[in-house]
Amino acid sequence: MDLRFTSEEIAFRAEVRDFFESNLPPDIRRKQVLGQRLAKEDIVNWQRILNKKGWACPLWPVEYGGTGWDAVRYFIFKEESYRAYAPDALSHNITQSGPVICAFGTPEQKEFFLPKLRNMDIWMCQGFSEPGSGSDLASLKTRAVREGDHYIINGQKLWTTNGHRADWMYGLVRTSTDGKKQAGISYLLIDMKSPGVQVRPVVTLDNDHHTNETFFENVKVPVSNLIGEENKGWSIAKFALGNERAGIAKVGLSKARLALVKALAQRVEADGRPLAESPRFREKMALIETELKALEITNMMVVAAMAKGGSKQDPRTSVLKLKGSELQQATTELMLEVAGPHAMANQHEFLEARTGETVGPDWAGTSSPNYYFNRAVSIFGGSSEIQHNIVAKAVLGL
Amino acid sequence: MDFDLSEEQRMLKESVDRLLEDRYSFEQRKTYTRAADGWSRELWKQYADLGLLGVPFSQDHGGFGGGPVETMILMEAFGKALVLEPYFATVILFGGAVKIAGSEAQKADLLPKVAEGKLLGAFAHSERDSRYDLADVKTTAKKDGTGWVLDGEKTVVIHGDCADKLVVSARVSGGQRDKDGLALFLVDAKAPGVTRKGYPTQDSLRAADITLKGVKVAASDVLGEPGKAYAAIEKIAQSAIQALSAEAVGGMQEMLDITVEYLKTRQQFGVPIGSFQALQHRAVDMLVATEQARSMAMFAAMMVDEKDAEERAKAISACKVHIGKSGRYVGQQSIQLHGGIGMTLEYKVGHYFIRSTMIEILFGDTDHHLAALARAGGLIPAGTTA
Structure with missing residues (x-):
């Protein structure tokens, strides 16, 4: 060792x-x-x-x-x-659709998509969730009916992050209603410029437009855009989930944010001295740092095992996702607390970087929207509760 | 970066695991608690024969030449089995004190005896009012010719009742809480003026309160330079915390395993209670806490020999904070998920809960170390701003 x-x-x-x-x-x-x-x-x-x-x-x-x-x-x-x-x-290009096309794509699909995904010549978005299919993703209903060389798509996707910026979507669609719900799902690449695709903004708590709902009305998609076999989309989508294990905890991000919090807390006065000198605040930070250090070592153990060709079933991966999102959220909470009353003004133009002008200090101008937005971290990509279910079943055998 | 055990470490782990599996069932352990010392002399000899008592000592001193990782392996196994023998007191604390503060002659004299199982030791440091402040020592040492005379009282000296020799801290100068003016002495436990009152601790281990009245110590039995012992005491405590962290992880893993097994077998409402999501999620949180604690025990093993004293102190404090919090969580949940049976002394899970409660107290509790870490500025340096 x-x-x-x-x-x-x-x-x-x-x-x-x-x-x-x-x-x-x-x-x-x-x-x-x-x-x-x-x-x-x-x-x-x-x-x-x-x-x-x-x-x-x-x-x-x-x-x-x-x-x-x-x-x-x-x-x-x-x-x-x-x-x-x-x-x-952009995870949709680099850790989601890219590796899937590498593993399951036809030579033509690889040749067309991979260089463009890598260079961001095209921008991908994800079409998985639906209004009635969140954690129970396999219940999705958007239909793809085969007609000759095309699928005809009808239905609705939700949480299409960057859908308004995207050129293509990698989506899960229902191609069969026979048997288990997972067995009738296909993985399809959909050109967002196709007639019948409509993208509408969904504004999130940070008052920002990241995400959308996407409607499909008789959208024609060539069968050549199917990835892998028809009705095998569920396992293809699951394949992509394991990819990001080494980076899923975003320990580096939380560390950088905490380092920033520390620097900023030295500038803020609280009761006549820098907030950074308040024992209460210091202990709060120290406790988060302790958890973060533990997560960093857990992360290192996982990557060391991966580098040796360890199994994809490492139980610690779920620890990385669970604790990783908790700590990302904790650091944005700290940032909000450092900002204090400076977090109150709604500074949307500054958040969007359309102006450099701020009410109060510039470093505090985005603290509240970023705190709100980070609540999503424990919801997307398999909510924390779903992670608990997975570990209970796969690791503890409950 | 490689978290795999070396061939030697794997063998060490296998031999201690095998021994404890054979000899340390919950029922066997009960019989050891009823022995005169509250632990098994026979097993102590076996530890010696297997070389376990010399694991952290150099080969020149009759040891295995192991480091923090070897200590981690052993202590984790001891934590899993709830071992009663005075390994922590004798090898980690007493042996550690001699290794850290002793002269070459003292090490050559004492460490081989510890390794052979012929000498039991204890670290007589804490006092009634000292709580977690390592510098808070009222026991005095006064010069007497070339030697010293000790007077004072030491409390909750772990395995002080059975020790042959004690490492005693005392003040040669300065005020009650000054870091300057401390010294460490080797004292025969049966020396004139030493009285010991032994008692069981909550976790079925043993401890003693020790009174020193005009105890004479020869100059050759001073460990290190009198008046300058604080750094050594701190290092002894840090080594102790590193060892305790690994022991705690062994206990947490066992509490998790016992609890999960129970959730699978206990039936209520016609189904195993592990089919209930509320209990499943709690068990997963126990697993998360245990894995995170394991990582922190690893971190302590990495950092306990770090040269930079400030970084070392911060890392060990961070580890104790985490172990304290996660141990408390896993312990409390293991009782809760068992329900009534978890409350009985007949059932084993509660014994782990009690031991983990004691580990949280030993060498500074969670609040103590959190405050220390926070005062020292935490683990991550302030970054740059826009």
Whole structure:
């Protein structure tokens, strides 16, 4: 047992850190530190910088542009990315549809989509959830009926995050109502410009437009856009869930945010001295740091096991998701508390980075919307309660 | 980064696991508690024969040459079995004190005896009013020719009742809570002027209150430089916390396993109670707490020999905070999920709960270490702003 990083891993970290420091555009970094929303071109711009470097899609097979890193290196890459305040890659392109197409796509699908996904020439959105299908995703009803070389799609998707920015959707549709509900689902790529697709905004608690509802009325999708076999979509979608294990906890993100909270708490006065000197506030932070350190080590254990080819069924993965979302939320709560009364003004234009002007200090301008928005972290991608169900069944055998 | 055990570590784990599996069922353990010392002399000899009593000592001193990871392996196994023998008092505390503060001659004299199972030790440090402040020592040491004379009272000295030798802390100068002016002495437990009152502790272990009245100590029995012992005392406590963390994790894993097994077998309303979601989710939270605690015990093993004293102290405090919180959670839930049977002394889960309650108190509770960590600025340095 050796709990340290190897000298090669330490050198790798230095290389990654150096790259981020010299290549992340300062205006993107500044928006990230201030908690402002990134424009579409910010995300595209950064992804293209990474693509040029060969780091656009580390987890993909090397033949499709992956880096061939083991889980430890990927973990280091993500940690450094958060430390530098670099944006996360668009998960819909890079950790969801990309790996699925790598694994299940036809040669034509791979050739068309993979280079464009990697370079953000096309932008993907997800079409899984529906109004009646949240945690019980397999109950989804959006129908795809085969007519010759096409499917005809009718139905409604909900929580189509970035649907208004997206060129394509990877969606789950019902192609059969026979047998188990999971057995009649197919994984389909849908061009968002197809006639009959309508996207309507759903504004979230942060008063922002991230997500949408998407309607399909007799939308024609070529059968050649089916991924894998018809009615096998459920297992294909599940395949993608295991992909992001090494980074799912976002330990680096919470660490960076906590470091920021600490710096800001030194600037804020509370009862005539910096908030950072209040024993109560210090203990609050220390307790979160303690949990975060434990999660970091758990994360390292998972990635070390993955690098050795460990099984996908590692129970600690659910710990990463559960605790990871809890701590992301805890750090946004701290940020809100540091801001105090400065969190009260509604500064939507500043959040959207359409103005640099703020009521009160700029660092506090986004604290409340970001706190609200982070409540979603324990809901999407399998809510915390669903994670509990999974662990109870798969790990404890209950 | 490699969390796998080495071949030697795996063998160590297998041998201790096998021994405890054979010899430490809940029923067997009960018989050991009824022995004169409250533990098994025969098993102590077996630990010695297997080399377990010398695990943290160098091979020059008759040991195994192990480090914090080996200690973690052993203590986790002891935690799982609720071991009664004075390993913590003798090897971790007494042996640790000699290793940390002793001269080469003292180590060469004492550590092989500990490793062979021929010498039991204890760390007589805490006092009635000291609570968790390691510097709070009223016992005095006065110069007497070339030697010293000790006077004072030590309380809750773990396994102080059966110890052959004690490491005693005393003040050579300064005020009651000064870090300067402390010293450590080797004292024969039967020396004139030493009286011991032994008693059982909550967790079926043993402890003693020890009075020292005009106890003479030779100059050769001083550990380290008189007046400068605080750093050593702190290091002894940190090693103790590292060991206790691993023991706590062993106990938590066992509480989780026993509870999950019970949820699968106990029937109410015509079904196993583990089919109820409210109980399932609680069991999952126990698992999460246990896994996180395991990671913290690992962190303590990484950091206990860290050279930077400030970083080391913060890491060990963070570990004790986490172990305290998670141990309390897992312990309380293990009782709750069992219902009435969890409350009885006849059933084993409550014994783990009690031991984990004692571990939380030993060497500083959760609040104490949280305050210390917070004062020291926490684990993560402040970052840069926009």
